[in-house]
Amino acid sequence: MTPAEEVVRAEQLTKVFRTPGPRRAGRPPGAGRPDGPSSDGLVAVDHLDLQVRRGEIFGLLGPNGAGKSTTIGILTTRVLPTSGRALVAGVDVVRSPARVKRHIGVVSQTNTLDRSLSVSDNLYYHGRYFGLGRREAARRAEELLERFRLADRANAPVLSLSGGMAQRLMVARAVLHEPEVLFLDEPTAGLDPQSRLALWDLVRDLHARGQTVLLTTHYMEEADQLCERLAIIDHGRILAQDTPAALKRTLGDRSEIRLALAGDAQQAASLVKGVLASGDAEVVALDGTVRCFVRDAGSVLPTVVAEASRAGTVTNVTVEEPTLESVFIRLTGRDLRE
Amino acid sequence: MTRTFLALLARDLRVLRSTFPVFVIRVVMQPLLLVFVFTYVFPKIGQAIGGSGSTTSFSTVLIAGVVALSIIFQGIQGVALNLVQEFGYTKEIEDRVLAPLPIWAVAAEKVVAAALQGLVAAAVVFPVAAFVPATPVHLSVDWPVLVTLAPLAALCAGALGLAIGTLIPPQQVALIFAIIVLPLTFLGAIYYPWQALHPIAWLQYLVLVNPLVYMSEGFRAALTAGVPHMALLWVYLAVVGFGALLWAIGLWGFRRRVLS
Ligand SMILES: Nc1ncnc2c1ncn2[C@@H]1O[C@H](COP(=O)(O)OP(=O)(O)OP(=O)(O)O)[C@@H](O)[C@H]1O
Numbered sequence: 001m002t003p004a005e006e007v008v009r010a011e012q013l014t015k016v017f018r019t020p021g022p023r024r025a026g027r028p029p030g031a032g033r034p035d036g037p038s039s040d041g042l043v044a045v046d047h048l049d050l051q052v053r054r055g056e057i058f059g060l061l062g063p064n065g066a067g068k069s070t071t072i073g074i075l076t077t078r079v080l081p082t083s084g085r086a087l088v089a090g091v092d093v094v095r096s097p098a099r100v101k102r103h104i105g106v107v108s109q110t111n112t113l114d115r116s117l118s119v120s121d122n123l124y125y126h127g128r129y130f131g132l133g134r135r136e137a138a139r140r141a142e143e144l145l146e147r148f149r150l151a152d153r154a155n156a157p158v159l160s161l162s163g164g165m166a167q168r169l170m171v172a173r174a175v176l177h178e179p180e181v182l183f184l185d186e187p188t189a190g191l192d193p194q195s196r197l198a199l200w201d202l203v204r205d206l207h208a209r210g211q212t213v214l215l216t217t218h219y220m221e222e223a224d225q226l227c228e229r230l231a232i233i234d235h236g237r238i239l240a241q242d243t244p245a246a247l248k249r250t251l252g253d254r255s256e257i258r259l260a261l262a263g264d265a266q267q268a269a270s271l272v273k274g275v276l277a278s279g280d281a282e283v284v285a286l287d288g289t290v291r292c293f294v295r296d297a298g299s300v301l302p303t304v305v306a307e308a309s310r311a312g313t314v315t316n317v318t319v320e321e322p323t324l325e326s327v328f329i330r331l332t333g334r335d336l337r338e
Numbered sequence: 339m340t341r342t343f344l345a346l347l348a349r350d351l352r353v354l355r356s357t358f359p360v361f362v363i364r365v366v367m368q369p370l371l372l373v374f375v376f377t378y379v380f381p382k383i384g385q386a387i388g389g390s391g392s393t394t395s396f397s398t399v400l401i402a403g404v405v406a407l408s409i410i411f412q413g414i415q416g417v418a419l420n421l422v423q424e425f426g427y428t429k430e431i432e433d434r435v436l437a438p439l440p441i442w443a444v445a446a447e448k449v450v451a452a453a454l455q456g457l458v459a460a461a462v463v464f465p466v467a468a469f470v471p472a473t474p475v476h477l478s479v480d481w482p483v484l485v486t487l488a489p490l491a492a493l494c495a496g497a498l499g500l501a502i503g504t505l506i507p508p509q510q511v512a513l514i515f516a517i518i519v520l521p522l523t524f525l526g527a528i529y530y531p532w533q534a535l536h537p538i539a540w541l542q543y544l545v546l547v548n549p550l551v552y553m554s555e556g557f558r559a560a561l562t563a564g565v566p567h568m569a570l571l572w573v574y575l576a577v578v579g580f581g582a583l584l585w586a587i588g589l590w591g592f593r594r595r596v597l598s
């Protein structure tokens with residue numbers, strides 16, 4: 001890969017929050033890392049390496065508190081990294097934040113629309129901030145309202161928009177100045193299924209026009225459906241990085257047997273592990289279920305069920321092709337949901 | 339960068355225009371009430387005010403103070419209250435923070451927007467002073483002082499607004515009034531020249547930490563003749579000095595709020 005194709009690059013990016021922030025699952029600094037920072041704080045992003053290529057949709061998939069927003073925050077100049085380096089469009093985010101801002105479009109996790117302005121003025125003034133003339137800003141605002149199906153709301157106050165509309169307006173605003181990279185932080189969190197599909201279509205459409213997109217999500221379907229490449233992130237660290245198909249292939253030709261159990265899932269898991277002789281079978285206990293990643297699920301299924309029954313009553317059994325969620329569970333022993 | 343700065347300013351003016359009646363009330367109410375009560379009602383009901391001075395000179399003394407007060411109030415209302423809200427409950431300032439210019443310039447735009455409102459508010463005092471008082475107001479305008487001092491005072495007030503807006507947590511907006519607005523205004527040499535505090539020496543020196551004192555004194559120099567005022571050198575030094583200090587504090591607070 002030549003540097004010219006690379007629009008975002010992070011090298012050993014690290015962020016330690018000194019002040020105790022909103023309490024969530026985070027790692028104490030230095031945990032599992034002898035050279036980690038020794039002062040107190042919370043490691044939100046931990047030596048993260050990342051490259052996003054021009055024109056691709058790249059995803060950061062991880063559970064709540066994984067450090068996704070912090071990573072986006074650093075790349076969009078709003079969070080200062082503790083160490084490491086990040087370049088966006090070839091410009092260093094710490095050294096030249098104002099220049100970086102020219103090249104990026106950002107949709108934050110929370111609604112940041114300008115409540116004092118109407119829907120179309122949100123777009124118009126955004127264009128003006130980016131140096132467009134009156135005419136051009138107005139023309140693009142109008143065009144985007146049309147394309148994002150917001151034209152009939154042009155003069156409405158932004159507070160009157162539904163969640164899905166507000167989100168579309170945020171995306172429209174973020175692309176109005178034709179940024180080199182579009183950052184979408186959990187763009188469909190909290191949206192109803194229909195709005196989610198509509199937003200996916202918009203993102204695909206932008207992608208078809210050549211837009212580079214870096215998005216975060218904790219929905220594995222979204223990562224699977226939308227992203228060409230993705231990084232699985234947990235506790236601020238990248239655990240795996242590849243295309244969705246390749247990540248799923250890391251499970252080999254294994255599929256997932258999922259047992260729901262009234263009983264001790266932990267014990268059931270170790271019993272099952274004991275009887276699955278084959279070396280590459282993996283068994284994880286999670287929220288009262290047992291997940292077994294095995295080859296040839298059909299033939300081992302009776303043994304697995306029989307063994308698990310010794311620890312409690314098996315109430316449900318499913319066999320599935322591996323999903324990104326299976327990949328995540330296998331990497332972390334946890335699932336993506338909060 | 340200049341274009342972006344002007345666009346941010348245009349946005350603020352757009353918002354002002356769309357809430358124009360609110361702006362008018364904000365700018366007119368305070369001078370109107372002050373001037374009405376102190377220079378119309380009191381003389382009419384024979385309430386003695388202004389100590390040894392005559393009521394005529396009290397009206398004259400007051401006008402300079404009201405100009406200074408109007409400017410300060412726009413700094414607090416135009417920037418501080420807005421910022422407290424935008425930082426506290428909504429994150430909407432983020433779009434402007436992501437505009438392609440350095441953070442300090444985004445903060446500077448807020449100060450300039452407040453300063454412009456302050457100048458409008460100051461200008462409004464003059465027609466009010468011309469029509470409302472029962473006793474005549476004798477103004478003798480020193481133009482060079484007025485046109486230099488007014489923008490400096492307005493910028494200083496904007497910087498004060500920025501500092502307050504970024505330092506006060508949103509749950510404590512009420513504090514703005516209790517610990518900042520009230521002492522600032524009641525001890526701002528608005529109703530009396532600073533010199534008149536002479537009998538209470540400790541207070542006379544204590545109020546020197548209040549930037550409004552220098553503004554009132556400066557406007558007294560710019561607008562009246564025959565009323566004692568502080569030397570202009572101190573006025574300019576203090577307004578610029580306080581402005582710079584408050585700008586530094588405000589910028590520090592602004593960065594702390596938008597960067598983590
Ligand atoms: N300003 C801050 N100060 C202190 N700690 C913070 C701050 N912002 C985030 N954190 C902490 O850093 C960790 C990572 O947070 P981050 O918001 O990046 O996660 P996320 O992956 O975006 O999660 P979510 O899916 O909930 O949005 C969390 O433990 C969080 O509590």
Ligand SMILES: [Mg+2]
Nearest residue numbers: 068069070109
């Ligand atoms: Mg987040």
